Amino acid sequence: MRLDLFGRGVFIFIALITPILIGYVVYQQASTPTLDCAFERATGVVREVPDVSLCNYAGLQAGDVIVNVNGIPLVELKTLPADNQPAQIQRGAQRLTLELPLVAYARVHWLALLNAIIVTLVFWSVGTLLIWRRYRQHAARLFFLLTQSLAIGLLFFLAYPEVASRPAWITFLISSGFHLGGALALHFYLTFPITLGAPRQRRWLLSTIYTLMLGALACRLSGTDWGLRASFLYNTIEILGAVAILVYAYAHGTPDARRRLRLVVLGGLAPAIPAFFFYLLPTIIGASRIPDWTIGPLIIISPLGYLLAIARDNLFDIDRILNRALVYAILSLGVLLLYLGPFLLLVRFLPNDWLAQLFIIVGLTLLIGWSFDWTRAQIQRGVDRFFYGGWYDYPGVIETISDALARCIERAQLDDVLTRRVPTLMQLYEGELVTSDTWQETGEAKSQKESSASFPPLSLDTRHLSPGSLQFPLAFQGETRAVWRVRAHRNGEDFTAADRRILTTIARQAETALGNVLLVETLRAQLDEIRASRETLAQAQRQLLRSREEERARLARELHDGPLQDLVGLNMQLGLLLADLPGFQDLEGLAAIRAEVRDLLSELRQVCAELRPPMLDTIGLSAALRVLAEDWSAQQHIPAQVNLAPDAALRALPGEVTVNLYRVTQEALANIARHARARNVALDLAFDGARLTLTIRDDGRGFVVPTALHEFAARGHFGLVGLRERVELIGGALTVQAAPGAGTTIQVAWQVADGG
Numbered sequence: 001m002r003l004d005l006f007g008r009g010v011f012i013f014i015a016l017i018t019p020i021l022i023g024y025v026v027y028q029q030a031s032t033p034t035l036d037c038a039f040e041r042a043t044g045v046v047r048e049v050p051d052v053s054l055c056n057y058a059g060l061q062a063g064d065v066i067v068n069v070n071g072i073p074l075v076e077l078k079t080l081p082a083d084n085q086p087a088q089i090q091r092g093a094q095r096l097t098l099e100l101p102l103v104a105y106a107r108v109h110w111l112a113l114l115n116a117i118i119v120t121l122v123f124w125s126v127g128t129l130l131i132w133r134r135y136r137q138h139a140a141r142l143f144f145l146l147t148q149s150l151a152i153g154l155l156f157f158l159a160y161p162e163v164a165s166r167p168a169w170i171t172f173l174i175s176s177g178f179h180l181g182g183a184l185a186l187h188f189y190l191t192f193p194i195t196l197g198a199p200r201q202r203r204w205l206l207s208t209i210y211t212l213m214l215g216a217l218a219c220r221l222s223g224t225d226w227g228l229r230a231s232f233l234y235n236t237i238e239i240l241g242a243v244a245i246l247v248y249a250y251a252h253g254t255p256d257a258r259r260r261l262r263l264v265v266l267g268g269l270a271p272a273i274p275a276f277f278f279y280l281l282p283t284i285i286g287a288s289r290i291p292d293w294t295i296g297p298l299i300i301i302s303p304l305g306y307l308l309a310i311a312r313d314n315l316f317d318i319d320r321i322l323n324r325a326l327v328y329a330i331l332s333l334g335v336l337l338l339y340l341g342p343f344l345l346l347v348r349f350l351p352n353d354w355l356a357q358l359f360i361i362v363g364l365t366l367l368i369g370w371s372f373d374w375t376r377a378q379i380q381r382g383v384d385r386f387f388y389g390g391w392y393d394y395p396g397v398i399e400t401i402s403d404a405l406a407r408c409i410e411r412a413q414l415d416d417v418l419t420r421r422v423p424t425l426m427q428l429y430e431g432e433l434v435t436s437d438t439w440q441e442t443g444e445a446k447s448q449k450e451s452s453a454s455f456p457p458l459s460l461d462t463r464h465l466s467p468g469s470l471q472f473p474l475a476f477q478g479e480t481r482a483v484w485r486v487r488a489h490r491n492g493e494d495f496t497a498a499d500r501r502i503l504t505t506i507a508r509q510a511e512t513a514l515g516n517v518l519l520v521e522t523l524r525a526q527l528d529e530i531r532a533s534r535e536t537l538a539q540a541q542r543q544l545l546r547s548r549e550e551e552r553a554r555l556a557r558e559l560h561d562g563p564l565q566d567l568v569g570l571n572m573q574l575g576l577l578l579a580d581l582p583g584f585q586d587l588e589g590l591a592a593i594r595a596e597v598r599d600l601l602s603e604l605r606q607v608c609a610e611l612r613p614p615m616l617d618t619i620g621l622s623a624a625l626r627v628l629a630e631d632w633s634a635q636q637h638i639p640a641q642v643n644l645a646p647d648a649a650l651r652a653l654p655g656e657v658t659v660n661l662y663r664v665t666q667e668a669l670a671n672i673a674r675h676a677r678a679r680n681v682a683l684d685l686a687f688d689g690a691r692l693t694l695t696i697r698d699d700g701r702g703f704v705v706p707t708a709l710h711e712f713a714a715r716g717h718f719g720l721v722g723l724r725e726r727v728e729l730i731g732g733a734l735t736v737q738a739a740p741g742a743g744t745t746i747q748v749a750w751q752v753a754d755g756g
Contacts, residue, residue: 011131011144018124018151022117022269029106029113036101036108039066041162044074053103058084065090069100076103107155110159115297123151137193146184146518153177161291175220175231182238183213186467189245194252196245206446213238229286236281247417327383331376335368397425401506409520411435418484421645422506426499429487468494472507474514482514559604567601620647621658622685625665629683632669638678644685653692657750660726661694668696668746676700694748702738711728 037055038048043138044066049056066074067088084099106113134140157174158168166174186209190196197205207601220231233591282289307540342360350356401422408414474482486503489495495503574594622644633640649656665683672678678700720736723746727734732750 008135011135011141013569013605014145014148015124015128015131018120018148018155019153021152022120025116025155026106026113028158030104032105033102034105034108035060035066036103041075054103058098058100060089060098060100062092062183063092066100068093069102082643087389096738109159112161113159119154119158119297120151123154125630127151134526140162141183142188142191146181146188148182149177150181153181163459172221175217178235179213179217179220179231179238182235182242183209184237185242186245189242189249190692194249194677196249196563206295209238240482248340268705272481290555305729327376327380328384330379331372334375338368339364381604382473395420397502398505400425405509408449408513408517411517413523414510417513418506422503423487427490429490432485434483434485435481470500470503472503472510474511476506476511481518484510544658559607565605570683571597571601621650621661622647623655623682624662625685628662628722629681633681635674638672639680643678643683644686648688649687650692654730656731658693660730661692661748661750664694664726664746664748665696665752667726671720672696672700676702678743690752692752694750696746697743699743702742702744705736 008355026698035055036053036059037046037050039046046055046060046062046064046066049060049062056707067090069077069087070085084101087098087153089096089099124147127144130140130725133145153174156166157178160170174442187206190202190205198201216231216234219227220236221227229404278290281287289380303398339361344363346353346357346360401417404417404421405414408417415433418433422428423430469488470486472486473480473483474484484507489499571594574590577590626642629640629642669681672681676698678698680699682695684693684695684697724734726746727750730750732748735747735749736744737747738744
């Protein structure tokens with residue numbers, strides 16, 4: 001733990017060195033006096049005086065020798081005076097005194113200073129960002145040290161373009177940064193992205209590299225011409241060696257490694273080739289070379305290549321961090337600009353109108369809040385296109401597809417996820433989900449398909465597989481039920497190891513989704529069978545009720561036309577006998593027989609009325625219900641309030657409807673008499689030409705209504721079950737409302753069919 005904290009502290013300290021040095025260079029150049037002409041600080045010889053310069057205006061000429069400034073030798077002048085200073089000038093044999101305008105070193109070389117700061121910050125920021133997010137990676141630590149050493153060397157190399165004016169310690173920092181950076185580059189490419197050689201070979205090679213680096217640095221600091229050339233030669237060998245190792249790693253790497261290294265190789269070759277031919281090689285052979293300041297724009301390509309590789313190809317697995325940071329940076333900038341524009345206009349045109357300012361600010365805030373999610377999604381889509389244009393967001397694919405597969409309950413949904421969404425996210429051509437619908441089926445498979453809702457088993461067939469494609473069997477209950485075919489990358493590249501791992505993971509999840517689809521289809525098939533069975537049973541029940549009602553009507557007619565008429569005739573004959581035989585000795589017995597015939601006749605008429613109420617056919621439904629309610633009230637001694645629609649409005653009702661509504665009322669009143677212990681009953685029948693509503697209420701003891709009507713029988717409410725069957729027979733809806741101690745309300749609603 002302590003070693004880890006110590007290591008982090010060391011890297012933090014190293015990361016702070018470059019910003020501190022940048023601040024020092026800016027301060028030092030801003031306070032160091034110089035002349036705005038080309039001269040040798042050690043000898044004071046003026047080499048060139050630009051036409052547009054303060055020195056030209058002061059009268060200084062090329063070839064003059066600056067002896068001193070205000071009595072101080074030029075090399076010893078440390079502070080920048082406020083005004084022009086008298087300077088002793090030797091012009092040939094003539095000694096002159098000129099008022100020389102001294103300016104800050106940063107003013108003369110501001111372009112070189114800006115170039116140095118930009119290049120240094122690019123190297124520093126890329127390395128610091130990586131070590132911040134991937135401190136524990138050995139490659140990230142090497143890359144951090146590499147960028148920091150190059151940043152320090154480039155800072156002083158570019159900020160002080162005049163070699164003769166560089167102090168010895170600056171020369172030491174420049175040489176140390178470049179030579180250490182070259183050695184670290186070799187070290188880095190030997191271990192990343194692939195490790196080359198055995199550990200013992202690497203240790204021997206790295207020891208040699210760092211030893212030669214120290215020797216080359218000593219040659220550079222010797223101050224001799226041959227030492228300078230030897231130093232540049234070794235630096236050149238380091239750079240060429242690093243590029244060669246990088247190219248070798250790219251050529252022998254996996255497709256995934258090549259994809260990640262593409263921008264790195266390009267970023268390494270782009271600055272190395274021109275730097276070698278136009279700067280290093282001319283320095284070695286003593287020829288003229290390109291200006292030093294051009295090295296900055298050239299070498300900055302390398303860290304930018306790494307930055308793009310990190311962003312687009314997930315080089316160090318920190319793409320999601322950069323992605324989200326960029327999205328919210330763009331959002332923040334957009335919000336700032338959105339507020340800044342109106343704010344400037346308010347300050348310009350409405351400086352004192354606080355009400356208008358408040359209104360505009362509130363409006364902008366509401367606009368931002370309303371459009372934030374949509375704007376963020378659009379920016380995220382654009383940033384994703386930049387980051388993942390050449391590859392894809394691995395964790396995002398898994399997260400998105402896993403969520404989509406978890407929601408799949410139908411074949412079409414599973415097919416859409418696997419054949420369209422996965423290829424879109426992974427930059428592939430559209431795939432194919434082979435099932436019994438698309439496979440070349442055998443007769444057995446076809447018969448299975450016709451008899452079952454699930455996929456029949458399949459066998460893998462590679463004959464239909466195009467080159468560069470993959471296929472994954474999707475099994476359920478030990479048998480292959482579908483085959484997922486994945487086509488190649490749109491850019492023509494092979495599948496990487498990461499691609500195959502992700503596709504395998506998705507295939508395993510797709511198997512689970514396939515199982516869910518098959519189970520859902522099986523359940524739906526079973527539900528369809530249950531519904532069909534229930535419908536068949538309901539039709540049978542309706543037919544049974546209809547047949548029973550028809551049988552009752554037939555029995556009522558037969559009783560009325562047969563035994564009932566015979567009893568009427570017998571009663572009339574007995575009456576005639578009693579009239580014709582007044583002196584018959586058993587006259588009382590004959591009268592008793594006639595009384596029994598009359599009782600039997602009354603009972604048969606009651607049976608006929610119960611089998612088929614004659615009032616339904618003669619006086620109508622309302623009158624029949626009124627008579628039924630009055631008779632029931634008289635028998636049970638319970639008041640019944642009746643509110644019925646006129647019979648004229650009910651003449652058009654089908655006979656089946658009137659009979660069953662009468663039976664429902666009859667059964668409901670019977671239930672009230674048996675169970676309710678009610679004190680009052682209300683009967684309402686309303687009809688508006690399209691909807692008929694029958695309501696029977698009581699104020700009895702009530703009961704707990706089951707959640708489903710089919711539970712009535714389980715709880716012993718068989719009368720209500722019969723009511724439901726009768727209501728369903730005519731296509732109506734039964735509603736039962738009740739509560740213990742609050743009475744019961746039964747309502748039947750029947751809708752007139754369209755066109756009938």
